[in-house]
Amino acid sequence: MGFLFAENGINAVFEKWAEEYHVYAPKRMEGKGAFSDTDSVRYEEINKVEEIEFDLKSHFSFKDILLPMSETLFFFTEEQVKEADGPKKGAVILLRSCDLHAVRRLDEIYLKNGFEDYYYKRLRENVRFVLLGCKQAFENCFCVDMETNRADFYDASIEKDGDGYAVDNHYSDWEPLFLANSMEKKEVSPSYVTETEVRVEVPEGLSLDVSKSRMWDEYDKRCIDCGRCNYVCPTCTCFTMQDIFYTDNGKVGERRRVTASCMVNGYTDVAGGGSYRQKNGQRMRFKTLHKVYDFKKRFGYHMCVGCGRCDDACPEYISFSNIINKLKDAVAEVNDHDEK
Template identity: 60%
Template sequence: MGYVLTTKQANEIFAELSTQYRLFAPKTFGNEGRYSDTGCVRYGEVTCVEDITFDKKSEYSFKEAILPVMQTLFYFTEREVTEPKVDDKKTMIFLRSCDIHAVKRLDEMYYKNGPKDYYYSLLRDNVKFVLIGCEQSFENCFCVSMGTNTTDHYDFSFCKAHDTYEINLKNTEFISLFEKVNASVMEVKVPFVTENDVKVQIPDGLKAKVTSSTIWDEYDSRCIACGRCNFVCPTCTCFTMQDMYYTDNGKVGERRRVWASCMVDGFTDVAGGGSYRKNYGQRMRFKLLHKVYDFKQRNGFHMCIGCGRCDDVCPEYISFSNCINKLPEALKEVDQL
């Protein structure tokens, strides 16, 4: 079922939704780019359609709405442990097709990889997903190669078409929302990308032996191990724990989990002083093969969704997709060993 909304109608719907949901969408943070006089598109809470940035890819992904950078798990005093209050409002996330595929990866990790993760469920269980269509591919996108360019898994779509907004409704629970504002009913087709400039070909016969290739070595010097690629990635799920004791009373505090990056120093530190993958090229190897090889071995589909955010953000202009395309060469090399 489809609707077309005027801006006024769309904002009436946003107002209505805001009573029950916190709306997360890509928005422009005007002065918050790394460089002076630059902005940054990333996820934040929105209250009206004008807040949403439709025409750019967000530098950071939607994942921080359900997998916060820092999540307090509980507060502890000497005798008691209390959980933080969870917002009564549900969450609605505006995101693109590739990112909806990323949700599947996050769910795989936190719902299915061992017991269901309680803290993830707290935020994730009641999330609604609103699809933003893609009129065209952005720079560095390779969703078509990864098969993430189309999706049916959304509650409704919300696409900007000149001065109107087009809705394709999947979840009938929201029918009244659109009927209430007298939205004009119309057949609406969600735009999906069918071709990207960047294409990758993950070799069929990829095997673990490829770890011993020399293709990783160039990243020893090119990579600076900053971790930007992990933090912008919608499918990176690693975290570390922090027990923080309040300074005025060292016996009380909180336990948090915080994003961790396999590219950043300290990720592999273990008790006794051990640390692994000290070379940055080996970190690149570990990350890349996790995204396009061993995750699939376990779960049946690739972890990487081809959003290209890692390429967009890398200050050293290292391209993940370019590295994927070196795999056939790497395979050939290790086969000769």
């Protein structure tokens, strides 16, 4: 069922939601960009619809809520372990179609691949997703080619409609709340993008053999292994474990996990000094193939959702979509070489 809300009506919904949920949405953080007098758009808790940044792509994704960059798993003494508490409230997350598709990727790893992840599931079970309609594609988006431009598996959708807000609802529990606060019922179908300026083509015949292509060598020097592409990615799921002890009481501490990047030094280090993929080009290959090849081999669909945040974030202007498009020639190059 669809609804049309005035600003105060939708804010009444947000107010009601706040009793049960933390509401997270892309928000413009003034002055929080890396450069002075620039802003950062991040996922933050919001109270009012005016706080939502509808017109820009967020620099970091919703992932920061489901998989916090730094998350305490448990506290310990030398012989006891106490699990860290989860949030008391659930969460409503407002996100675009590409990101909603990314949730499926996170679920794949954290709920399925091997054991269920206790901490992820604890959060995930109490999350409601509200789709932000996309009226047009942003720079570097390539969701259409990754087939993530549309999503109907949302609890509700929201987008600006004239001076008001159009909402489509799939979650029956919210129906009375929406009825009570909306101006009118209305057929609503969320906007979605049908074309993007950036196009990608994942070639047929990809295999690990493409590792041998010379295309990766370029990134040995161009890439500065900062990890931004991973940290902003809504589908990257890696973490590293850390044990810390409190400086004021050395017997007590905590174990936490922090987001990890396969582009950053140390990612593959094993105790005793071994490491794999020392060249940045090979790290790029590893990441690229995970996003558009081996994840699909294991789970049946591509990991990359085409949000283009990695392109947006790269300080060295390395375009991931361009890398995908180079794969075709790389496959041919490797095949040629093998034939000779």
